[in-house]
Amino acid sequence: MRLRIEMQASIQNMGTSKMKDGKMFWHLYTDMANQFVDMIDVFPPARFVEKAERNMIAVVKIPELSPGESFTPTVILRIDTTARDWLMEPQDIPDQIKSRLRGTFGKMKKFWEVEDPVIQELSQSIAERVSSDEAYVRLAHDVVRDRLKLKTHLDERRGASRAIREKEGDCDEHADLLIALARAVKIPARRVLGHYYKGVPEPEPHAWCEVFVERLGWIPVDPALNRFGVLNENYFSRIREGLVSQRPPIQLKVNRDTSTAPTIEEHIRMESVPNGS
Numbered sequence: 001m002r003l004r005i006e007m008q009a010s011i012q013n014m015g016t017s018k019m020k021d022g023k024m025f026w027h028l029y030t031d032m033a034n035q036f037v038d039m040i041d042v043f044p045p046a047r048f049v050e051k052a053e054r055n056m057i058a059v060v061k062i063p064e065l066s067p068g069e070s071f072t073p074t075v076i077l078r079i080d081t082t083a084r085d086w087l088m089e090p091q092d093i094p095d096q097i098k099s100r101l102r103g104t105f106g107k108m109k110k111f112w113e114v115e116d117p118v119i120q121e122l123s124q125s126i127a128e129r130v131s132s133d134e135a136y137v138r139l140a141h142d143v144v145r146d147r148l149k150l151k152t153h154l155d156e157r158r159g160a161s162r163a164i165r166e167k168e169g170d171c172d173e174h175a176d177l178l179i180a181l182a183r184a185v186k187i188p189a190r191r192v193l194g195h196y197y198k199g200v201p202e203p204e205p206h207a208w209c210e211v212f213v214e215r216l217g218w219i220p221v222d223p224a225l226n227r228f229g230v231l232n233e234n235y236f237s238r239i240r241e242g243l244v245s246q247r248p249p250i251q252l253k254v255n256r257d258t259s260t261a262p263t264i265e266e267h268i269r270m271e272s273v274p275n276g277s
Helices: 095-104 117-127 133-147 159-166 171-184
Strands: 002-012 019-030 035-043 047-051 055-062 074-081 189-196 204-213 217-222 235-241 250-256 263-273
Touching: 002 019, 019 035, 019 074, 035 055, 035 235, 074 235, 117 133, 117 159, 117 171, 133 171, 133 204, 159 171, 171 189, 171 204, 171 217, 204 235, 250 263
Parallel strands: 019 235
Antiparallel strands: 002 074, 002 263, 019 055, 019 250, 035 074, 047 055, 189 204, 189 235, 204 217
């Protein structure tokens, strides 16, 4: 499927003095095996940089803004997406890479409280019932779905510890709990933030996981939508989070003489377009 994605940001100076020498760091997309970027158009023109975890960012210069003034840049992406089954593609992965990934993507972070005693107890009970990393992740996926009642777009991201106690959460809590359960037994795991296209202009914000499984490498796991190792063409992968647990879609670097921070808003529209357009 070919998707046309329009991102529009609005940066407004809410202070009492001019905002100068500003830069905007805008997450556009992350590298994913089932999506292929055909075209990027940014107004005003921007510099593109690939940052950590293969996240592609537009660096946009913000013009000088007087109090009350706003700046509204726009990005148009054209991306081809396809359904993909990662389980059909085994890999021979060197031991040193597996060891390095366990050290890098197995640590406790905000929202992934791997040392929480309730998460530790649940992870050990899952580990006692399986004999491989893949079997562990499959069972953890099922446990997350069984333990958490799926809610729609909560006002805050609660993290794994709250999710397991409150027994509910949206896609964020489902992803965070699975990541915490995987990291609790040193299985590398990270988060992907993006959108799920449902055929209407306003795509649904969505989060899921990637888990590193022996002989398969990194595979997507989406406990909220009950997908293991597969993504369909409706997924748009935008930001990968593993070295850190949270990357805002937009970050600013500005000089200002007031403590009042500028406001940041973002609106995203998405549509399916014919191939070749």
